[in-house]
Amino acid sequence: MGKGTRFIMSQGEISRKDNSLCFRKDGKNTYIPIEATRELYLLNEVSLNTKFLDFAAKAGVVIHFFNYYGYYSGTFYPKEYLISGNMTIKQSEAFIKNRIEIAKAFVNGIAVNIYEVVYHYYKHDKKETKVFLNWLKHDFVELLVKTNDIKQVLFLEGQIWMKFYDNFKYFLPEDFLMNKRVKRPPDNPMNSMVSFGNSILYARTISQIYHTHLNQSISFLHEPSEGRFSLSLDLSEAFKPVIVYKTIFELVNNKRIQVSKHFDKKLNYCLLNEAGKKVFIEALENRFNTVFEHPKLKRKVSYETAIKLDGYKLMKHIGEGKLFSPFSLKEMM
Incomplete structure (x- = not known):
């Protein structure tokens, strides 16, 4: 996998935990260091909240959402810093x-x-x-x-x-x-x-x-x-x-x-x-x-x-x- 690119393929919940991304599935947590993440691909139904989105935005993480059929649904990215x-x-x-x-x-x-x-x-x-x-x-x-x-x-x-x-x-x-x-x-x-x-x-x-x-x-x-x-x-x-x-x-x-x-x-x-x-x-x-x-x-x-x-x-x-x-x-x- 490319450095900074993370894929989540299972259903679950993603949230902020201290200074990491925490993905919770079937009662188990997987932690992803925020400083090592540039892009996040959510390829299944994943629950999240605005607190998590604010955390991701401040860290410059771009999040891509995909639907059940594998189609791109949309992107959340931080405020455009290079817009001219x-x-x-x-x-x-x-x-x-x-x-x-x-x-x-x-x-x-x-x-x-x-x-x-x-x-x-x-x-x-x-x-x-x-x-x-x-x-x-x-x-x-x-x-x-x-x-x-x-x-x-x-x-x-x-x-x-x-x-x-x-x-x-x-x-x-x-x-x-x-x-x-x-x-x-x-x-x-x-x-x-x-x-x-x-x-x-x-x-x-x-x-x-x-x-x-x-x-x-x-x-x-x-x-x-x-x-x-x-x-x-x-x-x-x-x-x-x-x-x-x-x-x-x-x-x-x-x-x-x-x-x-x-x-x-x-x-x-x-x-x-x-x-x-x-x-x-x-x-x-x-x-x-x-x-x-x-x-x-x-x-x-x-x-x-x-x-x-x-x-x-x-x-x-x-x-x-x-x-x-x-x-x-x-x-x-």
Whole structure:
């Protein structure tokens, strides 16, 4: 688990006890040092009170809430300490004047990273993926360059994901094919893992943006009206192939996640069980904390830090007009 990140997967009660977080379950207490906690993920029904929230806020702890199906419900975080009126004005101006170009950059970031993820399998004799790779490299690029309509940009994004899902059959076992993306609730093991992984990535992105001057509510690819933290939806997109899907593919192909052991299947939905969540979260946290040599900074950074760096790059674009290009897995090779 990443330092400072804590997950609570069971029902219980959380409160303040002296200078620690105290989680009480079945009459037993587990203590979590507040100074070692940066983020708290509540993945089940957990009772708490305002005294605890005040304690967490003063310690700078961000708390993410998830519902029964593993979906992100909301975030409690301390008073924004880096909020900038000047940046909010510039961010609003960028939305009005330059939304299309920024949205296209996000979609191109998705395509670049999906290409690298799928190309890995192409190199390992999954030659059936060549049609999709060629589309990403040629047809998609041409279509994206030509369009100046936000609906067309969103349509292209949808096409990327649909074609990506369709290629799963070339490198995943049949039990883990998606067929189609079903979210609420997920209807099979793959949809269950994607929904859960995307929710955690979205929450982690909220935390990273919190430590920048950006306004969480002003987004470019997603409509700002979609939610208070819609910018996190934007910034997380390019990281989905790198963090969520690569983690899933490795767990499945290495048989560390199995349908019979790690999922609860009901009539109309399928969810990771507690054992499955533990395996998945551990692998996902390892991915967040994996470090690589940053080509421009010339130092090692983690994938989690790379999310915040994308926020800084967006700020540079908004404030100084510098070219914005989301995180690229290709540049890290």
